[in-house]
Amino acid sequence: MDKALETQILAAVDKGFDSQLDFLSELVSYPSTRGNEQLAQNFMARELSDRGLVVDRWKIDVKDICDLPGFSPVIGNYEEAINVVGSHRSQSAKGRSLILNGHIDVVPAGPLDMWDKPPFAPSIDGDTMYGRGAGDMKAGLVANLFALEALKACGFAPAADLFFQSVVEEECTGNGALACLKRGYKADAALIPEPFSETLVSAQTGVIWFQVHLQGLPTHVAYAGDGANAIEAAVPLIEALHKLEARWNAPAHRHADFAHHDHALNLNIGKIVGGDWASSVPAWCVFDVRMGTFPGQDMAEARAEIEQTLYQAAEENAFLRANKPKIIYHGFMAEGYALSDDKSEAARSAIKTLEGAHETVNGTTLDQMAITCTTDSRFFGLYADTPALVYGPKAEAIHGFNESVCLESVNRITKATALFIANWCGLEKI
Numbered sequence: 001m002d003k004a005l006e007t008q009i010l011a012a013v014d015k016g017f018d019s020q021l022d023f024l025s026e027l028v029s030y031p032s033t034r035g036n037e038q039l040a041q042n043f044m045a046r047e048l049s050d051r052g053l054v055v056d057r058w059k060i061d062v063k064d065i066c067d068l069p070g071f072s073p074v075i076g077n078y079e080e081a082i083n084v085v086g087s088h089r090s091q092s093a094k095g096r097s098l099i100l101n102g103h104i105d106v107v108p109a110g111p112l113d114m115w116d117k118p119p120f121a122p123s124i125d126g127d128t129m130y131g132r133g134a135g136d137m138k139a140g141l142v143a144n145l146f147a148l149e150a151l152k153a154c155g156f157a158p159a160a161d162l163f164f165q166s167v168v169e170e171e172c173t174g175n176g177a178l179a180c181l182k183r184g185y186k187a188d189a190a191l192i193p194e195p196f197s198e199t200l201v202s203a204q205t206g207v208i209w210f211q212v213h214l215q216g217l218p219t220h221v222a223y224a225g226d227g228a229n230a231i232e233a234a235v236p237l238i239e240a241l242h243k244l245e246a247r248w249n250a251p252a253h254r255h256a257d258f259a260h261h262d263h264a265l266n267l268n269i270g271k272i273v274g275g276d277w278a279s280s281v282p283a284w285c286v287f288d289v290r291m292g293t294f295p296g297q298d299m300a301e302a303r304a305e306i307e308q309t310l311y312q313a314a315e316e317n318a319f320l321r322a323n324k325p326k327i328i329y330h331g332f333m334a335e336g337y338a339l340s341d342d343k344s345e346a347a348r349s350a351i352k353t354l355e356g357a358h359e360t361v362n363g364t365t366l367d368q369m370a371i372t373c374t375t376d377s378r379f380f381g382l383y384a385d386t387p388a389l390v391y392g393p394k395a396e397a398i399h400g401f402n403e404s405v406c407l408e409s410v411n412r413i414t415k416a417t418a419l420f421i422a423n424w425c426g427l428e429k430i
């Protein structure tokens with residue numbers, strides 16, 4: 001690209017950056033946790049439309065996607081599961097098409113007394129914006145939009161079709177991104193600015209969520225020996241799952257991008273409930289588990305191993321031997337994905353284009369990183385034959401308390417995104 005134009009685009013990002021931060025603050029103020037995304041999506045739809053994109057706003061229908069590869073079993077209802085896509089249709093269509101994807105959903109704020117300020121009243125302190133979702137990933141979602149705005153301020157639009165996606169459900173199923181695929185949104189590449197410190201994600205683990213339901217035999221605690229304690233029965237089952245975790249993390253089992261990571265797959269007991277009364281032997285216990293998998297690991301085999309592990313451990317318990325644990329999959333059934341395994345010309349070229357944009361903005365080469373969680377990139381990479389680049393700003397404490405995003409980093413990511421769009425799609429005069 002012409003150096004003068006490059007400089008003009010970077011200056012346009014700086015010029016629009018105050019408005020970008022105002023926009024981000026407003027977006028963070030919407031508490032778009034699961035089931036509460038609609039107000040934030042209304043805001044996005046309005047803003048996309050005001051900027052000249054053709055807006056498609058629809059409620060996800062599970063029936064449309066439940067038989068597709070990559071579908072995750074659903075938790076709760078989909079009354080508020082609204083996706084928003086803004087389309088730019090190029091006049092010249094001479095470049096390569098692009099999806100700019102980001103998720104609007106945020107995880108729960110957690111205990112409010114651990115936050116210094118209310119999580120949905122975003123605040124800026126120096127170079128940092130605080131708030132739930134500021135980092136994961138509203139800053140990236142907004143960077144996508146303001147990268148387009150910077151091009152527009154220079155008198156240009158992408159010279160290829162571009163689809164701006166604001167999706168729900170990233171944090172628990174990925175069914176929002178899957179519904180966009182089903183709706184027909186395809187492109188030559190996808191860019192997702194998830195907050196991984198301005199590195200390019202080379203590979204991501206898969207994630208399986210499941211619930212284990214245990215029964216017990218309730219008695220008065222005075223006769224505890226006659227009962228069966230469902231809560232205590234969970235302990236050896238959890239230990240057995242951790243042994244499985246150790247086996248899966250063994251060097252021979254690792255994907256190449258995780259060869260030097262001795263614990264990429266993390267098992268988490270995220271929730272446990274059970275029992276009714278301190279003096280009654282508990283008749284029930286339910287615990288929720290999150291487990292990682294490597295790219296290429298077969299999900300059906302992974303599920304079978306999990307089940308076998310739990311049933312074997314249950315054999316050691318006299319009551320559970322006759323009352324097997326019930327395993328229910330709900331939420332993530334996400335395969336791992338490695339961009340590094342995509343040897344296509346499209347992937348090579350998309351990575352090179354992003355490397356060029358990053359270098360122009362930062363003066364340094366673009367590092368790559370394998371991450372130990374999932375993102376929506378798997379839908380593009382695994383089920384739509386589309387290279388998906390995950391590249392976003394530096395954030396702190398995502399999913400924790402006092403979540404924040406580094407604003408200088410957001411500025412750099414917006415610049416790199418603008419240059420990436422310009423070089424990948426090409427430009428046409430407005």
Ligand code: ZN
Pocket residue numbers: 103136137170194195
């Ligand atoms: Zn995220």
